[in-house]
Amino acid sequence: MKNRFSSIRYILIRSHLYNMFLTSILLLTILLSVYVLVEPEWLSVQGIFLFTILYALIAFIISLYTGFKDIGNILKTKLDSISLLITQFSNGNYDSSIQFPKSMDQEDEITRIAKDLNELGNKLQNQVKSLQRMADEKADFAKSAHKAAVIEERQRIARDLHDAVSQQLFALTMISEASIKQFEKNPVLAKKQMKEVATAALQAQTEMRALLLHLRPVHLSGDTLEKGIHKLIEELKQKSSIDFKVSIKEELKLSEAIEEHVFRIVQESLSNILRHANANKVHVDIFKKSKELFVHIQDDGKGFDVVNDAEKKTSYGLKTMRERSEELGGTFVIRSIPDEGTYIDIRIPC
Structure with missing residues (x-):
């Protein structure tokens, strides 16, 4: 109720009533002064008060009419349209605009502000198109560098295999041979060594899964967004017991850059x-x-504190997803509640 009476319409009515009150007091003062000083025959005390009351009543009705039906209604309609347009801009709907009716299309300050906002929306829409065009060019450069990255990644994985997994397998071999020799002589020691074998095998398996995780595709490779995400989900189902539910509308008809960025965003979020x-x-x-x-x-995971946990390792992945969304002119919102889960909402203009 308080917000309602603080609108432009009621501000205008209060302004009119305030002016009416001051004018009524001024008229009453002037007429009473004339009556006391001059005492004309045509002027009486009853006439003075009757005139003042009628003036106040008529001014009150005109104030209400002006506020609700005339100027106040026009001002409120224009300001509401501007407020709605700003809200649309903040949500990424840059193709929205204001079109006042002919009866309100006057060359006043508010109309000029509305026209400036329409021009701003056109400029923002053009900037979004420029960002998406740059994203397309960036995707082309990424493809050109893909072959070199594959060679470098193979070399890195070869080093990791040599430094981690191969050494663990060598240790497995040595411990296994030693435990075989101790079975009859010292069964207790042999049992301890076999536990070490199991631990080393589990560690080697973990290392291999980590390496295979890096080998999963980071591009759609000609697939549609729907097909690429379904492939990724099927692969992750084999590596975890998570229940995945995927809902993707067919025939999205997106540009190649948007599909690549959205795929990488989904991939990063699932990895987190x-x-x-x-x-x-x-x-x-x-x-x-x-x-x-x-x-x-x-x-429905354990969630985290979005504000206080921003310095953790997950923040790098979140930062990457946010940057990819903003590269396409979109918005990225994350909400997380400890022990209840995390929600990611992304809107990208197409």
Whole structure:
């Protein structure tokens, strides 16, 4: 109720009533002064008060009419339209604009502000297109560098295999041979060595899974976004017990750059969930509505404090997802509740 009476319409009415009150007091003072000093025959005390009351009543009715039907209604309609347009801009709907009716299309300050906002929306829309065009060019450069990156990655994995897994396998071999020799002489020592073998084998298996995780595809490689994400989910189902639910509308008709970025965003978010969330269920929902692409990713994991845990390792992945969303002119919002789960909402103009 308080917010309602603080609107421009009631401010205008209060201004009119205040002016009416001051004018009524001034008229009453002047007429009483004339009556006392001059005492004309045509002027009486009853006439003075009757005139003042009628003036106040008529001014009150005109104030209400002006506030609700005339100037106040026009001002409120224009300001509400400007407020709605700003809200649309903040949500990424840059193709929105204001079109006043002919009866309100006057060359006043508010109309000029509305026209400036329309021009701003056109400029923002052009900037989004420029960002997406740059993303397309960036995707082309990424493909050119892909072959060199593959060679470098093979060399790195070869080094990791030599430095980690091969050494662990060598240690497994040595401990196994030693435990075989101790079975009859010292069964207690042989049992201890076999426990070491099991621990080393588990560690080697973990290292191999980590290396295979780096080998999973980081590009769609000609697949559609829907097919690429389903392939990624099927691969992750084999490596975890998480219940994945995927909902992707068919025929999204997105540019190649948007598909690549969205795929990498989903991939990064699922990777974070596998490593940090300890979740049982994950839901991925991707759909296109009007001229925007919506991406919702949620899990029922342990969650985290978005503000206080920003310095943790997960923040790097979140930063990457946010940057990819903003490169496409979109918005990235993350909400997380400890012990309840994490929700990621992304909106990208298409």
